[in-house]
Amino acid sequence: MKKTDLDKMMKKYEPTIKKTGDQLSKAMKAAEKDVAKFYQVAQTHIALQLKNLQKEKLYHEIGKYVADKMNKGSMDIPGLEKYKKRFEKLNLEGDKIKHKLSKMAVKKTTKKKV
Secondary structure (H helix, E strand, O other): OOHHHHHHHHHHHHHHHHHHHHHHHHHHHHHHHHHHHHHHHHHHHHHHHHHHHHHHHHHHHHHHHHHHHHHHOOOOOHHHHHHHHHHHHHHHHHHHHHHHHHHHHHHHHHOOOO
16 A cells, blocks of 8 residues: 555545544543442442441440340340340350360360370
8 A cells, every 4th residue: 555545545534533532532531430420339338338237236236235234134124025035045055065065175185195
């Protein structure tokens, strides 16, 4: 291809190429705004999940505090009485398992080497 043919072709398609470049530039700017918006939405969702997690942790702490007080008999709330028996049963079962586990650990450490 001769240089003059290339120059003619460039002159012929230059407006189309420039127009296409401008359109691509506009599309990229619009896409950039959309990506930024999606990022902000995602950050907001994460912040909300973090607050919900903090709230659940607080519920857990309150529940442990109330359960401990109920177990010691220093807190008597009629609405929570229905949970007291279940809580005592779970504590008893947990104590049995801990006792069994401690027996297993003692057996393991006192085993003689051959």
